[in-house]
Amino acid sequence: MSSLSFANNANSDSFSLGGLENLKSQPTELPALPKKVQYQRKSNYYYTYIDREHTFEENINNLAAIYAVTWVVYPLTQPSTVKEKGSLENYRKNFGQLVFDKDEPFWNWFVHPISGSQLFLFYRARGYSRSDALTMSFISSTLFEFTVEIYTEPASVQDLYQTPVLGSVLGLGLEKLSLYLLNTGNVLGKIIGHAINPSTLFWFYEGKVKLIPQVGKDKAGLNVHIDW
Template identity: 30%
Template sequence: MNPFKTISQSIIFLFAISISFGQQVEKPIITSNQLLEFLTQNSLAYSDAQLEKVNYYNMLTVGDTTVMLKNGTTYPPTHRDYRRLGYDSAMYVGAAIAAFGILYAMPESVTNWDKEDMKENGIFHKWKENVKAGPVWDEDDWVLNYITHPYCGGIYYMTARSSGFNIFESFLYSAFMSTFFWEYGIEAFAEIPSKQDLIITPVLGSVVGEGFFYAKKSILRNDHRVLKSKFLGYTSLALMDPFNTLLDSFGYKERVKTQMNVAPVGFDQGARRPVWGVNFNMQF
């Protein structure tokens, strides 16, 4: 029995169970002067006790996919955070070097890497040969091709998605990273680029990544908990979105952004109309 295959299947199985429990049904409850869960920090809600209803006004944007966190930040960001994406991409470089070392240390039966050729002619000579020869249909274990690679594609996808980019942009980032960073980059030092991986990693990876995206929002809404456990919650976040989770753990903050606009600031009970004023918003 292949121990690598067994361990991989066990991790994926446990991770899938953890994520499935992390996706809770959301039922926002409205009380007096309480903001709806799906209103962003730029929205205002006013409760009219006499009429027994809630009046809410859109000041900037209303987005039912934005999670308001306790520290005042939003998930996902309301704008493209290129600085966050840049930090994440830089961490990929360091992680890739470590991953290459781990793969190189594994048996050739697992990775299918020709270590003797790499030692004899040098890794850069091998990289040129592999790039010229590819892509080819590889014979890697199905766990590597159809579980590990889609998972890695989901990580690439989540890196962009959690930085405020939309579905298509996140797919493009996943495709770029899986193609040029990994297949024709790091992995090409050891083996010929794979046809399956060039397609499966970004395509299935983006599907997996979008599932991670909604699961992460659900976990954040539940105060970073899965099955009422913060340990499972933070573990799931680290598995689904490792670089953004690590970045947030170091206290990453977006640059200060200011906005000024005219918007409802209250409600005139007698006139039954909103009171308008100048709204100034500063986001850190």
């Protein structure tokens, strides 16, 4: 009985080992993961100013664009003055004249600096440095005083410096404030930022930088795209 029992146990052990061998799962090859997996996240915009050099043709085109706008804006913003005082006879008489105007402080210390600030911000949006934007603002303001506003009144000494100089000082403050608000990511901040610096809304603004985050397996980066 011992011999039979041993044989049975042996057969049983042999069966069990064989069954375990058959039940072993074959190794499954997993698909190789790419060494560098890169993810592209939603792009964001960063508002700034990028100074660059300008050709003579670019300067003329920018001055001409502002000059054309002033011929449209002036009668729209002061219709009563244009209607009452405007005439070709006054234009001829006022041409080349320069006087100290007697405008109310509201115009000399508020309206003209505000219009000058937008001139400054326009040229900044076109890629001019701060000093060059001041120069271009001065030229545009002078052209307006001596060739547009004389349709109703002579050129003003105060306006010649208050519009570009005070306007550029105000424009610099608006530039910094608007960039801060536009880059907060806050909707209300962006609305206010565009409102005080409207040039950032238009196609000619050169400081809108597209930021595209790049996230990889072992690194992270930032793709910067600038439209000229």
